Amino acid sequence: MILFTDAxxxxxxxxxxxxxxxxxxxGAMTEEAAIEGLLHLIPKFVGFIIGFFVIAIYWVAHHRIFRFAHHYNGKLVWLNILFLFSIVLMPFTSAFYTEYTTNINTPFIxxxxxxxxxxxxxxxLQSYLRNPKNGLINPASVGHPDLxxxxxxxxxxxxxIGILLVFIAPWWVSRNVPVLIWPLMALYNxxxxxxxxExxxxxxxVAA
Structure with a gap:
């Protein structure tokens, strides 16, 4: 299951x-034309960078929680498949958003x-995995901070928050909400x- 998920x-x-x-x-290829063409791709590269690291964060998170799993069952497999469904959807939603960065709100939403x-x-998925009734992890690990x-x-x-800001703030405010992940993570730490x-x-x- 882990190998399939990684793939x-x-x-x-x-x-x-x-x-x-x-x-x-x-027309003729010139330095100016090449630079202009690259400049037009800046929104797409910004979207690519955000999408890359968002998917990377979820991949790291998946490995972090599944290292506790000693067993699996059918429900865990299907919960994992549902999770992967949302992952494979991201390249489309990311491309749709970066194609219309500022024009309209629907792609961003x-x-x-x-x-x-x-x-x-x-x-x-994590809630099901850490539930001791399901017998998938060592009961002593249920309270581990990584879960x-x-x-x-x-x-x-x-x-x-970004979706909310679409309706109450300028477009450039809502489009920058991904940066909130880092201060929120700093607070969570x-x-x-x-x-x-604890x-x-x-x-x-317990050991004593």
Missing amino acids: VFAIAITLLIIEIKVPEVH LYCGSVAMTGLLQCL DLVRPLIAPSAFL RRYHRLQR YAAKHQA
Whole structure:
């Protein structure tokens, strides 16, 4: 299951760059024409960079939580497939958004909704995986900070804020919401370190 998931992630992240075509220059090729063609691709490259790292974050997260899994069942497999469905959708929503960066809001809303859906599906997948009733992980690992359900909600929160800002703020404000992920993660790290201390103290007490 992990190998299949890695293959899907690899294909999805590769498709992002395939959507960027070499600029066509009409007439004689000159330095000015080549530079102008590249400048027109800047929005697409910005979208590619954002999409690349968003997918990369989810790939890292998938490995982080699945290292705890010792068993799997049919429901976990299908939850994982649903999660991957949202991943393979990202190259399309990303390309649609970067094609119409500032003109209209629908592509941006679709892209934000796509990323938010991925985060929520990861949360659902992680919730099922960490539930001790399902017998998929060591019960002692249930409280591990890497299985905290707050973390997968950070990216969806940022992109849902972006959808909200579409209706109440200038376009350039809403389009920059992906950068919120980094300060939100910085805030979350405080919670993560606290959970780490609590988890370590709990296991030290049990060992004693």
